[in-house]
Each structure stands twice: as C-alpha cells, then as structure tokens.
Amino acid sequence: MPPQHPVDLPDSRLAALRGPRPPQPYTARKITALTANPACSRRAVLDAVGIDKALLAQRMGYEPRFGQSPFALAREQAFEALVKWGGYAELIRLLREQLGIPVEEAGVTDLNEVGGDTSLARRVKETRGLLTRLASGSDERLILDRPLLTLEVAGQTAYLAPQALTHRVGGKFYVAEIRSFPAIDGQANPTAVAQTAKQAAVSVLALHRTFEELNLDPEQIAHEFLLICPKDFSNRPYGRLVDLRQELDALRFQLTRLRRADDLALALPPSATLDTDRDVDELDSSVGALDASYTPDCLSFCEMARYCRDEATTCASPTRLGGTVRNTLPGVDSTRTTLAYLDGVHAPGPAEAAAIDRLRAAERLRRLRRGGAA
Numbered sequence: 001m002p003p004q005h006p007v008d009l010p011d012s013r014l015a016a017l018r019g020p021r022p023p024q025p026y027t028a029r030k031i032t033a034l035t036a037n038p039a040c041s042r043r044a045v046l047d048a049v050g051i052d053k054a055l056l057a058q059r060m061g062y063e064p065r066f067g068q069s070p071f072a073l074a075r076e077q078a079f080e081a082l083v084k085w086g087g088y089a090e091l092i093r094l095l096r097e098q099l100g101i102p103v104e105e106a107g108v109t110d111l112n113e114v115g116g117d118t119s120l121a122r123r124v125k126e127t128r129g130l131l132t133r134l135a136s137g138s139d140e141r142l143i144l145d146r147p148l149l150t151l152e153v154a155g156q157t158a159y160l161a162p163q164a165l166t167h168r169v170g171g172k173f174y175v176a177e178i179r180s181f182p183a184i185d186g187q188a189n190p191t192a193v194a195q196t197a198k199q200a201a202v203s204v205l206a207l208h209r210t211f212e213e214l215n216l217d218p219e220q221i222a223h224e225f226l227l228i229c230p231k232d233f234s235n236r237p238y239g240r241l242v243d244l245r246q247e248l249d250a251l252r253f254q255l256t257r258l259r260r261a262d263d264l265a266l267a268l269p270p271s272a273t274l275d276t277d278r279d280v281d282e283l284d285s286s287v288g289a290l291d292a293s294y295t296p297d298c299l300s301f302c303e304m305a306r307y308c309r310d311e312a313t314t315c316a317s318p319t320r321l322g323g324t325v326r327n328t329l330p331g332v333d334s335t336r337t338t339l340a341y342l343d344g345v346h347a348p349g350p351a352e353a354a355a356i357d358r359l360r361a362a363e364r365l366r367r368l369r370r371g372g373a374a
C-alpha cells in the first residue's frame, strides 16, 4: 500500500503543471518502471509532477492496458493482513524459520501511524529514531511494520514503506516483502519474483541512504530480502530469502542516469499543463513537448506506452522497432528518410553513411539467401 498522504512537491513549477489534483506519490513499483527507461524525460517529469498517468493516457484517448487489477490489489492486501494477523504470528514464524529469530523475543512496532498521526513527516521521524536505536547496538527484538523511508529520485523525495523490516538478526537488518503470487513446490513465477526483487531493492537502497544520513553503518543491512507468498494452492504463508546484489547495483546505476525532473520541467513553455482536467489539445501539446524515449519494452511498464508508440510511428522513429534496430542504425532518426536514402532519392550525410551501408549489405545478403543476384 503506498503512503497515505500526498507528497509535498517543493517546486512550484511542478505543482503548477499538475493543477489542483493531489499528487500521486512515488512507489517502489513506479521507481523500478522509471529506472527501466532512464533516458525518458517525459516519464521523469510526469512522475515528479505526481500525475495519474493512467488517467492522463485515458484523457488523451489511450486506455492503458496493464497495471494491477483491483482484484489483485485486494488479494495482496488480504494476504498481507493474514501474514500479520494474530499478533504477526505468521510473520514471526517465517522470520524464525528463515532467520533464526527466537520467537518469544519478537516484538512489533506498527509505523502505519505514530500515536494516531499518519503524516509522512511523523512516520519518517519515528522510523529514523527507531533505526538509530536498533542500529546502535540495542538488542531489542523488534519488527517494524511499514517503516517509512525516503529516497531521492530525479531530484524529488520518494517515500517508501516496505511491508516489514526486521531488527538486527545476526547483526543485519532485513526487508520483508509480502506478495500474493503462489510458490508451488517452493518455486514462484520467476518474472513475479524478479519484479518483487527490483521493488525490494528500492526499499533496501532507501534504507542504505537513511543509514548514511544517520551516520549508521550500512554494513548492517542485509543484501537479501525475505519474500513471503502463499504456499502451493493454500493461503499458508511461505518465505525464502532472495539475493539482491545484482538488482541493487543496477538500481544505483540507473538512478544516477535520471536527470533532474524539475530542470526538465523548466524547459516547457509557460503555458504548458499536465492537469488532467484540462483540454485534450492542451494536454497533447504539453506531453508532446517532453522528450520521450520510446521502446517496445515501454508497453510492459508504462501507462503512456500506447500514446508514445503512436507518436513514434507517426515520426517513423526507428525506436518503434526496438533497441536492436535503433542500435544498429546510429545517426538515423527516421525510417522514412532511410528508405529515401536506400532508394537513392537523397544522399546520406556522413552521420548516416555507415548505417545506410550496413542496410545495403543486409539487403544484398537477403537477396542472396533467396537465390537472387548479389
């Protein structure tokens, strides 16, 4: 469940672009999608502004065709409630089995609220206070339920609430993520596990940043997380540790490639708007003014994908055909122009010459394979 309170965006330009609707917060899911295409300024600005991208795409005539269904969300919340039901009995059992926590010593602090206060600032402060106490050597056996961590993403503060975080077990803190996809005979769907690992890496990285800011030793953070999901076809929770080192390295690298979203937003004309209640033409010209970096992979993670795909088709952008084609054709930004070069209508410039030679060679090979003349 994402943080309950909207994130305050300090930058008035971003707030003005968003309009009167409350901003949507960054979530681990959003951050992993953002880092899947770090070259895309459009998505960086839309996320920093806090726009509901599904609604924006819909307003512009492109119904997003993916995303978690309300049914899947409800199932995930019900399973999380089951894992934490009865004084966190199942969570404690799994921690005992996987990490060796003596069950009688486990205690829980619920950080969904602090004394009835659910504000982000209060929850972050309380989380930091507890982490400082636990990381400094106190031997309390404590589970933090929904601790609130912060992470800077493209110049904005993201607030992240992993489903649980353990106290030091064997000197290490562990993030726990609860998902409703099943593990059959100890094997869960590899794609779902990979996706969860990326999201867990976001939380673990946020924990690293928090430790650094509090002058605590980040060596105390485990590079594994505890994945909890239903066992076989029952609702019985099952847990296993998943290594995150690869995901953490990739995430660190991708985050450094994200350009500051507020700088990108400043390049928009003063009349630009991303307010989903405004006229479709206004939205279209504002979204169109943000540089996109479409690839067919966008269809699997971005609500704007069908809009961006049509735009890439209209511009005859080679990116429409995927990363392999784009990388094979450096210097070529339109397949229409490329055909004109191949047909001899125009002569390619020095930037395109190598790519056009390669295409001619490929065409010659193709003809040879089909039994034609070279």
Ligand code: SF4
Residues within 6 Å of the ligand: 037, 040, 041, 042, 043, 292, 293, 294, 295, 298, 299, 302, 303, 304, 305, 306, 308
């Ligand atoms: S679909 Fe569009 S906005 Fe989304 S990441 Fe791809 S290019 Fe960027």
